[in-house]
Amino acid sequence: MPVFTDQMQRKVTIADSPQRIVSLVPSQTELLFDLGLQDQIVGITKFCVHPKALCAAKTHIGGTKNFHFDRIEALKPDLIIGNKEENYQEGIDTLAKKYPVWMSDIFTLNDALQMMQQLSEITQTSPRAQVLIQQIKDQFEAFVLPDQAFSAKVAYFIWRKPYMVAGSQNFIDEMIKHCGWQNVFAHQPRYPVVNPEQLAAQSPDIILLSSEPYPFKQKHLEEFKQICPQAKVLLVDGELFSWYGSRLRLAPAYFGQLLNEVVV
Numbered sequence: 001m002p003v004f005t006d007q008m009q010r011k012v013t014i015a016d017s018p019q020r021i022v023s024l025v026p027s028q029t030e031l032l033f034d035l036g037l038q039d040q041i042v043g044i045t046k047f048c049v050h051p052k053a054l055c056a057a058k059t060h061i062g063g064t065k066n067f068h069f070d071r072i073e074a075l076k077p078d079l080i081i082g083n084k085e086e087n088y089q090e091g092i093d094t095l096a097k098k099y100p101v102w103m104s105d106i107f108t109l110n111d112a113l114q115m116m117q118q119l120s121e122i123t124q125t126s127p128r129a130q131v132l133i134q135q136i137k138d139q140f141e142a143f144v145l146p147d148q149a150f151s152a153k154v155a156y157f158i159w160r161k162p163y164m165v166a167g168s169q170n171f172i173d174e175m176i177k178h179c180g181w182q183n184v185f186a187h188q189p190r191y192p193v194v195n196p197e198q199l200a201a202q203s204p205d206i207i208l209l210s211s212e213p214y215p216f217k218q219k220h221l222e223e224f225k226q227i228c229p230q231a232k233v234l235l236v237d238g239e240l241f242s243w244y245g246s247r248l249r250l251a252p253a254y255f256g257q258l259l260n261e262v263v264v
Contacts, residue, residue: 020076028081154206
């Protein structure tokens, strides 16, 4: 059986053309469907929601950080696909003792495209993947930023009580850069907890409230306006900032809409 190196530099022995795939990451689940693997996908997480009808028909094996091992065992997977950040090490280690587990580790757009290429080689879907990868490259290359975007300072919130933001060393920060914005918390790693005083001290021009993992709503806008009266506060689609699968095709157009809202 062929041996593949995943993005954590682990050697994984995987059967030719796996037929029973469990996906532990929503964005990668959507990618697998878009690669035409709907018949091979047997298990997904409860957070895997795209495409809706196809996901509803699959066995749910728990959350991204809480696997039901008995359900996975019943599915008899010949490939499990996870991600370093989104899944939990203890669960992955347990699964890797019994099954081939291929892990992604994604910080940049290039990492995401590499993941797509590698998974397509494993699943023998390279022609579809090449079309998808080229579409994403074309969309990002055609995305032109207005000059005003480069001076905007942004805070991107992923959680409330406590407030948590996107710092550096994560895919959200990469997408913020693609919008031409400066992440005011890029001096901190990953997803720091911040308080209102720290937010006010950074004086962001724009505050982005993500739809996931915390579902920020219209009612939360005023809360942040009180802290930073000078800032524009917007609700944003978290999937288009944090999903690194085939949904990336939609990201540049969405970023363009956001820039039109905030650039005067």
